[in-house]
Amino acid sequence: MYKLLLLVTVAFADAFAEQPTDIFLLIGQSNMAGHGVVEAQDKRRIPHVFTLTKEKTWVPAIDPIHFDKPSLIGVGLGRSFAATLIQYKAVRSVGLVPAAFGGSALEEWTPGSEHYRNAVARVKVALEGKNARLRGILWHQGEADSTEARSATYAVRFTAFIQQLRADLGTPDCPVLVGQLGEFLKMNLSEKINLQLATLPLSIPHTGFVSSQGLKHKGDEIHFDSPSLREFGRRYALAWLALPSGR
Template identity: 30%
Template structure:
């Protein structure tokens, strides 16, 4: 149509409308050119996933926002207000009254850095829904599918958060694929028998896979810190993380805490993030998942 003889023979007074159409066309093109494809990773759990690492302990390079990673963080009533460039501060410590970003961080920083070091051509989108003090048996309980009244508040929030985040990606014109789940939780359930926690965690994983429509979603679980009183839950986490294809384990070996044996310090949070990346990459390699 742009090259038809009819268009070339239009009277001069008709030309402006034709020019406007061309300008409109070319104005729309950049939105398609700049659209990105993101590998989406889900981050869920309690305080050590939310992160209590002191951001002031990071180096300038570690603190630098990523131009290849975005994050959608929601820890109600606080949130990142949509997608934001990944940087420290997507974490809400108890008693924190300010806005996001805060002065703390979780494993997402080391995770993204290590993933991009291994695969520098990728773009990452992290959906983080975490809450300090939350339990798997109650707060993250997936309940009955399709019946929110039977589900824990954190599980409902997380499913809602994933829906909001992916919808925004689509509305931006971006493409995405949900590539995996990072889970770090267990301190609030440390009194459960290992078999009980293992069953609950597998039920959570199965339901999440169903609810987001990714049946083979890779899952990496992280050990809680060994303070001598968490043997049962640590055993359950190891059992899930080493159960076979599609699962990975992050150990807490060699880590340290800034308090009395619960919350990982800044260096350990960064290390755990790197271990999450290594475990996820191993799953991807073994599954030949591009």
């Protein structure tokens, strides 16, 4: 009995001792953080998939992984993204670095801002692990910029932001994935933001666009529901795999 308990204890410790090597930063606003309803499948541990907690420690990635607004967060796209990469054996172990903040506009992510500094600091902690490399930046944002003034300059502002972020993280060719805003949005000019997001790969090297076509909202016409977020994460993974700078 003692030996059995010892084996279980060692196995449990080993599960938490693994340091992820393939690091992905998750940034943007609430649809990146995820507001989907958490179900039993979202609580199952995925082997070799971890998340960096608010306290900057690695734990198995169990939804919700974001912590920006504790009363609202839920299922996001991070777990299904990581699970797909593991499924295709594209990476050895995934370390998700959640740093999105609900309601944030692009201007709140400019270099030197609180959200920007927090994201950079968290990635640097994640990269302290042995053989750890930043493999990608996942971005979903734009709802807060769906206004006349903000939408007109979105692509220009995003380009400056992502170039500086890559530089500050020491990865000028780091793959970047940008997700389409929900087709269900009733906000003014969200279509204009989507057009700019879709054409970013034409002007920013190593960038991929992820379609949200057919995905549904959770009833509020703002946030994707849980099944849609799981599918969205899978699409992000496939977009990453398609980039020459990905695999």
